[in-house]
Amino acid sequence: MLCGEIMEVTTDIKRNDLIRFNLAILPRMRSTYVTILSIAILVFAFIAWNKGFPQSNNDWFVIIAAAIGGGVGGMFAGVLISFIFILFSSSSSNGILGKHEYKLSSEGLYEVTSSNEGLSKWGGIQEVKVVGPYILFRISGFLFHIIPKRSFSTTEDMHSFVTEALEHWKNAHNKAN
The missing domain is CATH 2.30.29.30 (Pleckstrin-homology domain (PH domain)/Phosphotyrosine-binding domain (PTB))
Known part of the structure; x- marks a missing residue:
């Protein structure tokens, strides 16, 4: 040594090192939360544009829950796509693995x-x-x-x-x- x-x-x-590392670093990166918030705002804006601005407490609850769910779901989908890309593009011939x-x-x-x-x-x-x-x-x-x-x-x-x-x-x- x-x-x-x-x-x-x-x-x-x-390959499992790349996945495990990304899972370990993901919650520590500010960009994770910025992405979730950005997607949530877009979901909120789309629902408000499509269905109208919330009028009741129940409407607010539903649209906020949908926005948060959309943000988390969108982030999850992005991570899944990223992992697929990592798995298929990484090899020892390009110096990433091995x-x-x-x-x-x-x-x-x-x-x-x-x-x-x-x-x-x-x-x-x-x-x-x-x-x-x-x-x-x-x-x-x-x-x-x-x-x-x-x-x-x-x-x-x-x-x-x-x-x-x-x-x-x-x-x-x-x-x-």
Whole structure:
């Protein structure tokens, strides 16, 4: 695990990792709630336009319940479609699934897969944290590198890796401010 000053880990990303990660991150993302609210407002507006503005308490209850149900249902449908897309578009040939080697250095997070390799500099990484059974490196809004906790021999190795990553990340972001 420790190689001089560079920490590294090798993992094997599977389809179920992508689904589990998305399920773990979904409730923590502001965009989830913005989407639900946006769909709910659209449902409310459509019902009010189609049936008229609510006139009684019962009408208000029905239209609000329908709007909330529509928002949650719409979000659920979107997540389901997203999962189907993830399952069909992810493969080891495009570097999403399969073996990933990650190395931490003072420059950034270095990744090697069967189809690509690259460096994400610490200043360009938006977030580093543990979410459920995964360590996440948020590169941009919806682009992540994930490392399952199972990739480490011990919990201590995982904590050392996370601590080192957070230290590099905080140093890069403190310089930027």
